[in-house]
Amino acid sequence: MRKNTVISLTATLLAANISFAVPAFADSLQTYNLDTMVVTAQRESKRDVDTPASVTTVSQKQLVETGASNLFDALRLQSGVTTYSYGGSQSLGGMNAKILMRGANKGTVVMIDGVPANINETYYLDSIPVESIARVEIVKGAASTLYGSEASTGVINIITKKKMPNTLSLTKGEYGREKAALTLNANKLNFAVALEQSDPMKGYSSNYKQINDLNKKSFTASYKFDDNWSFSHQHNDSKYSYDQYDKTWSKLTExxxxxxxxxFxxxxxxxxxxxxxxxxNRSNRRNQTYNVTGSKWTKSDHLRFDTIGLDLQKQITGKFGDVIVGTTVSRDSYKNDITVAKNIKPGTKINEFRTNYAVFAQLSKDLGAGYTATVGARETVVEANKRYNAFTPQFALLKKLDNNSxxxxxxxxxxxxxxxxxxxxGGGANFAANPLLEPEEGWTYEFGYKKTSNTSMFKAALYxxxxxxxxxxxKGTSSNPYVTRNMSFKNKGLEMTYEKDFGSKYSYSLGANFCNPMGKNKKGVWERKFAREQYNAGIKYHDAKFNAALTGMFTTDRASGWGDLLPVNFIAGYKFDKSSSVELGVENIFDRNDIVSNPGSATKYYCLPRMVHVTYTYTF
Incomplete structure (x- = not known):
């Protein structure tokens, strides 16, 4: 990958009037009370303590305080989520980095401003610029009733800013990490554009592929016509290179x-x-591999996914309670010019469609004595290779102990x-098609407790x-390709989080999660999945000029006998005046060599070593 300097990046951005802004600790960062208003869990705005679901709200300020370089790495430090990735670039081909809910490998829907952004079950959180985000709401548990098929285990709703700050930022980090940024607001029009690159690194995968060789561009624009109508568009252009070496890491083979x-x-x-x-939504994915030994290009997929849809909802308030009714209609298409799946004839072209129809309704009723009941249901019809029907109900009961618990x-x-x-x-020659797959179905049961005050918030959930x-x-090889099949999954667990502000300048957060995710293999034997224990902690300081945060996560008792995972990040920022600020970030401060890929994978991908980056931000 051609090496560019920070100076050339900045010149390009200024000339094109676009850039990537890495927000510093500045006045533009929004803050939220510990008991926030959430909209995702029930499709309407409610206090967290009044919501019968496990919800985590992460403000942009909190995202920045993780010290992470992108949204994926920031969210992986949140309590109660499981992640896996493919080295420093997070994704590898069709295998994208994932954030999982409660140990389930699939079923997390990612939304941008309430609109689904999943494409063929993939999403690229590492490509979404943090500076465009107001907050992220994470809902754990089945949400198919309100959000449809993709939300079988949880929802990540990325809520973007309605007004961007005017900022210019430059970031320089180790291992070739460079970013440059410019965000602009022009009354009703907002822009946020990103450029990022880094150098390739060897020795961080067990299959001798180099990682971290990436070049990303991301452009976000929004326009607010009036108080009711708005339009937004996001464009991501990402290039990854994963060169294959021999076992000595000296000879390039692919x-x-x-x-x-x-x-979007x-x-x-x-x-x-x-x-x-x-x-x-559209995703255009092209893969090309040059075999150095054979001096030829290998056949690769060229895939294109398109989704067009309409989601409508109406809220009705009356003596009978609060009602939400709605409908969702969408059409998905999949084209593959050069299919190379293991059990598909080479060169087969694919042009398939799927139409989804759904109606949903939810009733919330105050029963008196502090009790509120919520009943919802969704009827889904999918026209695909055959016709599918699904009825997904949901029931909830909330008891207010007092106004804050x-x-x-x-x-x-x-x-x-x-x-x-x-x-x-599709997805490569080491993947096989399975036209006999059936949809995933199941139930999630949850019991929880919440208590908030002006300075603290405690949550606990059994599920x-x-x-x-x-x-x-x-194994994902030519002789033993990846094959999909229907299997049984179960998990039971306990989640707890506690956040506390003490004084006007200090705060800390704690989290603990205990679970036992299990999946049944093709022999009918239950096997462990992912990890059984996770702990999170963070401490923060802020005043008018200086801010600092130390955030970490410890995952232990992982499946496949893999070692513990302990990412810990530090960040500190200083504000010189109302226009200028500087930020120092250190990721993986203990310089650990942890495995970050899926425990079920035959290949081990390792986290990057300790990385220091510095950001200067000018606000105008």
Whole structure:
């Protein structure tokens, strides 16, 4: 990959009037009370303590305080989520870095401003610029009733800023990490554009692939027509290179290149009772590999996914309670010019479609004596290789102990369709198609407690999951390809978090998660998945000029006998005046060599070594 300097990056950005802004500890960072208002869990704005679900709200300020370089690395330090990735570049070909809910390998829907952004079950959180985000809401548990097929185990809703700050930022880090940025606000129009690159690194994978060789561009624009109508578009252009070496790391055998272009468009209307989202998503993915030994290009997939959809909802308040009714209609398409799946004839072209229809309703009723009952249901019809029908109900009961504490119980059914590539093939020669796959279905049960005050927030949740899921088996080789099949999954666990502000300048957070995720293999034997224990902690300081934060996560008792995972980051920022600030970040401060890939994978990918980066931000 051609090496560019910070100076050339900056010149390019200024000339094009675009850039990537890494927010410093500045006045533009929004803060939130510990008991926040959340909208994702029930499709309406409610206090967290009044919501019968496990919800985590992460403000942009909190994202920055993790010291992470991108959204994926920031969210992986949040309590109660499991992640895996493929080295410093996070993703490798069709295998994207994932954030999992409660040990389930699939079923997390990622949304941008309430609109689904999943494409063929993939999402690239490492490509979303943090400076465009106001907050992220994470809902754990089945959410298919309100959000459909993809939300079988949880939701990540990325809520973008309505008004961008005017900032210019430059970042320089180790291992070739460079960023440059410019965000602009022009009354009703907002821009945030990102450029990022880093150098390749050897020795961080067990299959002798170099990692960290990336070049990313991301452009976000939004326009607010009036108080009700708005339009936004996000464009991501990401290039990854994973060169293959021999076992001595000295001889190049393959030059593998992946180029992904993703676009997300949203036209939105919202008033006091009605919301409408017209959306269009496209992902264009091209892979090319040059075999150095054979002096030839190998056959690679060229995939394109498109989704166009409309989501409508109406809120009705009356004596009978609060009602939400809505409908979602979408059409998905999948094209593959050069399919190379293991059990598909080489060169087969794929052109498949899927149409999704759904209606949903939710009723919340005050029963008196502090009790509120919520009942919801969704009917889904999918026209694909055959016709699928699914009815997904949800029941919740919340008891307010007082104005600042509550107990709740929640039971929800989930439903999830197989992906296009799982059914028809695609993603490489080491993957096999399975047209006989059935949708995932199951139930999640949850009981929780929440208590908040002006300076603290405590949450605890007990849960049990019983799902029929789709999993990959095999080694991902030409002789033993990855094969998808339906399997049983179950998990039970306890989650606890505590946040505390003490004084006007200090705060800390703690989290603990205990669970036992299990999946049944093709022999009918239950096997462990991911990890059984996770602990999170963070401490922060802030005043008018100086800010600092230390954040870490400890994962232990991992499946496959893999060692503990302990990412710890530090960040410190100083504000010279109202215009200038500087930030020092240190990722992986203990310089650990932890495995960050899926414990079920035959290949081990390792985290990057300790990395220091410095950011200067000018606000105007």
């Amino acid at each position: 030059d593998a290149n992946y180029h992904y272009i993703d676009d 468009s949203r036209l939105q209307y919202k008033d006091d009772s009605v919301s409408a989202n017209l959306f269009y 509550s107990l709740y119980a929640n039971a929800a059914k989930s439903f999830k369709m197989p992906t296009f590539t799982q059914i028809y093939g 049990y999951m019983d799902l029929d899921t789709i999993e990959y088996e095999g």
